[in-house]
Amino acid sequence: MRSPMRWIVPVAAAALGIACRGRDDLDGRRAPIPGLPAPPPEWRPPAGGAEVAWDWVANRAAIAGHLGGALVVDCGGPDVAKYIEAPRSSWHLGLRVDGVAAAAPDGLAGELQLPVDGDPGGVARSAGGGLRVWFYARSAVPDQLVSVFFNEHRLRDVALPRAEWAWYGVDVPPSAIVAGDNKLRFYFRAAADLAGVRTAAAFATIAVGAERPAAEGPAVAFRAGPVDRPAGRAPALSVTGPSRLSAWLRVPADAPRLVVAPAGDGAGVAVAVDGEVVWRGVAEPDWAERSVDLSRAAGALARIDLLADGPVAWGRPAVVRAPAAAPDAPDPPPRPDVIVVWTISSLRGDRVSDDATPTLARLAREGLYAPAFVAASSAPAPAHVALLTGRYPDGDRPAPGAPTLGARLAAAGYATALVSGNGFVHDEAGFARGFARYENPMRRRQAHGARALWHRAKRSLPSAAGRRAFVYVATVEPHLPYVPSDISIGAAWGERPTGAIEPARTAQVAEAIARGALRPTAGDREWLVALYDASVRDADAALAAAIEDLRELDLLSRTAIVVVGDHGEELFEDGRLGHGHSLSPVQLLSPLIVWYPARVAPRRIDEAVDAVDVYATVLDLAGVPLNPEAQGRSLLAASGGPAFARLPGWGRAVVAGGYAFVVPRAGPRALYDLRADPAATVALDAHPRVVRWLRGLLGLHAAYERAWRKARWGTPDALAPAFAADHGR
Known part of the structure; x- marks a missing residue:
């Protein structure tokens, strides 16, 4: 059995105990540097009185990026974490191999859970309905061999003859693809020490689609950062071609809207909710805020897509809601004795x-x-x-x-x-x-x-x-x-039944039931409860x-x-x-x-x-x-x-949005709707969007668990700007 998930997070030591003294980018921005030209003025839309519930730029680690019909996973930063299903797969994050930012599986094997759907702007299929898995990787040893599996269908073995960065591709037949998350698994022949860890190979990019990303080296679906337009500078998510940026989130219940300023040279843009387009427009040369009503998904978990058919900078994208009433300023509260x-x-x-x-x-x-x-x-x-x-x-x-x-x-x-x-x-x-x-x-x-x-x-x-x-x-x-x-037994049951299990023996009885040595009757179960x-x-x-x-x-x-x-x-x-x-x-x-x-x-x-x-x-x-x-x-x-639980040696769980998602190291995963089934007696069968959201929260949290501080990074479902600033992506 491999060791539990191992993570290399460069910021961990700072987040665990070293105060970030002297930092000027805690909100994700940098202060002007003396001697350099002043940046353009910051562009902000007219104040609309709304409250930001989900900032796309701050939450970019949670966004699934598609470019040119391929889901593109940036393995060099936090993007990959949401696709790693803890604790079933172990990866080292935050590596640099030959100057390339990368992630590497722990030992000989690694797997990811990658979403594939048939909605607009997503993963494009070939004429025959299949697709290809592409990966830009560097073997830890020469003459490497890796077996590639897709949903446990063995695709083929791929040779990595040299210990240097290169692109590789594998065909996936239609019969191996499912709607929702698909398990991509790599199993290598040999491992060695690489960038200070024991691994078989390092990955910079993994993509799923009909065509390989155009980049000769590592590829990304989008870039986040300030973009200059005539009206000023604004934080944006920028794409270079046909694309879809997808976010799974809980839509606010009170007057939810998506506000965004798409800028470009006339590319067509659109917004979709759960795969259905709800707004279309054109990316103008300058910032111009658009407001898209999201009331159809108010209070629900939804996937929101930003779609473009060409290069676009999505300026200041945010899901907003009606502002909460400002509380009265209270007197200083008394400190309890x-x-x-x-x-x-x-x-x-x-x-x-x-x-x-x-x-x-x-x-x-x-x-x-x-x-x-x-x-x-x-x-x-x-x-x-x-x-x-x-x-x-x-x-x-x-x-x-x-x-x-x-x-x-x-x-x-x-x-x-x-x-x-x-x-x-x-x-x-x-x-x-x-x-x-x-x-x-x-x-x-x-x-x-x-x-x-x-x-x-x-x-x-x-x-x-x-x-x-x-x-x-x-x-x-x-x-x-x-x-x-005896008083409480009387209140809970009444007169103690003859021959009932003695209270002092209930721990031994529970152990016997767990071993299969005792099968309690219905009456026994009622009495124990x-x-x-x-x-x-x-x-x-x-x-x-x-x-x-x-x-x-x-x-x-x-x-x-x-x-x-x-x-x-x-x-x-x-x-x-x-x-x-x-x-x-x-x-x-x-x-x-x-x-x-x-x-x-x-x-x-x-x-x-x-x-x-x-x-x-x-x-x-x-x-x-x-x-x-x-x-x-x-x-x-x-x-x-989101709330997270872990049982060392057994698995992990996340509870959020009225759902619980339980992932053991071995055996079936389980998804429960706690609103409809508070006792979690029946696991749900197929809810791919819910699973993708919860799996993303769990993966992101597990990747940075030891370093996470909510006071600085927010929560995995609502990241603060400092999370991206600390990880440089």
Whole structure:
């Protein structure tokens, strides 16, 4: 088995810990250089009052470019990342080989997922319905041989006789092509060290179409950068011939429009939505903004195409929406004297209700509530890594040097305590780093229920005015084994049935089911689910008791409470019980609640929420600036967006736009519509546009996961200008 995806990203070190001091291009533009002629004035269209939702120039890494009837993949920059399906294929990015920017598969094999459709301006077929795969590559060894596969159809073996850059082509028969993403796979005979990595070959360009790109060397479908016209200079996407630039995105729901100024020498231009042309025009010599109504796709996921039949500069293309009402400037918010992060292990996102969890339901109504919080992993340890360090986990321990919430808040004057009943969240693994106090009674075989943990945690609460405290309480119920109180069993089930599985044995039962050694009856399954639900009731009651203690101590009005599930729980949706064995949505989705009435107004976020955002939100509550190692953003000033999960050794998942896309290292991928099927019981069959969008988000994120900072780069579905500026493409 090959190692997990490896990435070489030149900007990684800077993004991880070195502040970009002295930079003048953080918005993607450069300041004038003394001594050089002043650039032309910047052209801007008349102010229309709209709000930019998706800037095409900033998001150019997400755009699929077609030129001359071929999909052209620029392997020398971030463009290729959206076609790499993590974790099934490993590539090294950001290489330079003989002065050529390139990407290289890790070892002997690499694959890409490339979209092919029959819509205008896309991949052109030959007269017989086939196409060709073209690649500009450089072998790592002489006398190389590569087998080329298309959707697992073996096309032929291609000889690369010399270790130098050259174009190669392979025919693809019509029978091998499908509508939507097509898997292109290379398998080489030999590998060697090239540009500091072990690989078989480096690729600068890969293209799919009837004709080879005209360039003798590396080819690109479009270029992004400033373009000068008589009216001034504007950022643009420029093409040199017949082309289609395609973007998969969620169209805003409120008065969406595409605004763009196509400039050229009379080339015909058009805009299409999901393959249907909705506007046609001509590229005039100077900038002239056009507005295209997108209401037909309002609130939906759509593919928007910019089409041209000749050279065009698409000036300032953007999807815009009606501006949101400007909020009143608030008074400086009070800083809470007490911050409590209360994690509930294995709490599913669909278990908050007035009946079963009245405390959680009340906090959700009164605070910020995200029912689609996505855990960073379905396993406890990596899930808590994201919560405590604000970084995507790369294993079961916090990364060396990554400040924990305890360290950051201790430096801000808070007395800090980590009290854990979770066997994975302990000091030897580094979770207690930076906390003044740490206890884990579970590892000492002492009482470690939520009430017992709170009894220990409240010793760190301030006893005098002017003192502050931060406590992180990692509770375990309703985690297996499900051992609820008799009162909660009665509420969830009624009288305990004769011969039922004993609560103390539920963990062993779950393991036996996973091994196939036990096939539970329908009654067994109902009883086990009832025990889980009863444990959820106990978790809610323990939280209620903690809140009552805060009230009696006269601290509640000065306390911010963050309640979050570390991950979800499977309850036989795929035939198993528990978590940590896959990335099924029910193992990832959990509620997040941020309650602090002095600052946080009631608000519900129905979009997915990323786990690394909890860290940034807690720091924001405390008035502590976000450290450069943190990868998330505060939810107090932002909404949700794509959320990513990883189970080391198993696979990856992304949740966005009401969908979940799960990609294991082996076995079938799965796409779920969480709006129609919240429990994710039925995988969807064919939704090529949804899959392409989610696969693109997952590929882009996985490629730059260790270096990603939302505060600088935005999110993969809405990139900030600094992302392109940092990658020089």
